[in-house]
Amino acid sequence: MRILLIEDNQRLRKFVREGLKLEGMAVDHFGTAREGMAAITTVSYDAAILDLGLPDGDGMEVLRQARSQGVQAPVLVLTARDGIKDRVDGLNAGADDYLTKPFAMEELLARLKALMRRPGSALGATLELANIRFDTIAREVQIAGKVISIPRRELDLLEHLLRRAGRVVPKQWLEDELYAYGDEVSSNSIEVAIHRLRKRLDGANASAHIHTLRGVGYLIQA
Secondary structure (H helix, E strand, C coil), rough: CCEEEECCCCHHHHHHHHHHHCCEEEEEEECCCCHHHHHHHHCCCCCCEEEEECEEEEHHHHHHHHHHHHCCCCCCECCCCCCCHHHHHHHHCCCCCEECCCCCHHHHHHHHHHHHHHCCCCCEEEEEEEEEECCCCCCEECCCCCEEECHHHHHHHHHHHCCCCCCCCHHHHHHHHHHHCCCCCCHHHHHHHHHHHHHHHHCCCCEEEEEEEECCCEEEEE
């Protein structure tokens, strides 16, 4: 899962970013309305967390412009404004939920996951192919009813492949989805992750397999 975080307070931004990363999410983080607007309208995010009090503009305007340009990702507004009118204005501008500061990281995570469970959002709750079952909220994979342990990066990779089962997923697209801006990505990072994931699935007797189309990408099929 790739999340956009727009928050100008550096300490809070770091706190939220680290909490999201512990949940296995890739996080792009920015501190201005200009940077946030450029990111949300050019990258396909699974969800966004948006502060309203930004140094170069109002986050509410970022939200309005993003929705007017067709951005569909769920948006959780994060702000110190706690008036009823502020919450109503945020929801009317296109926010999907509203969390006031201060807040507990546990609540932010719960709200974010709830947004991504909603019908029609970028994420469905459960993915299934042959004897593989992936609960994307609990981040748990079962093969033939048995839970198997998969590291975070390979888990994200499996999710993207399962969402496009039977279709070729380009290598470059996977890199863009799995790694945030600034992450160090070697030329063979995806190949290594695919190799390890394939071994885990085969070792657990998965009846769906990952195939490599050299120079094109990867696909998973039963």
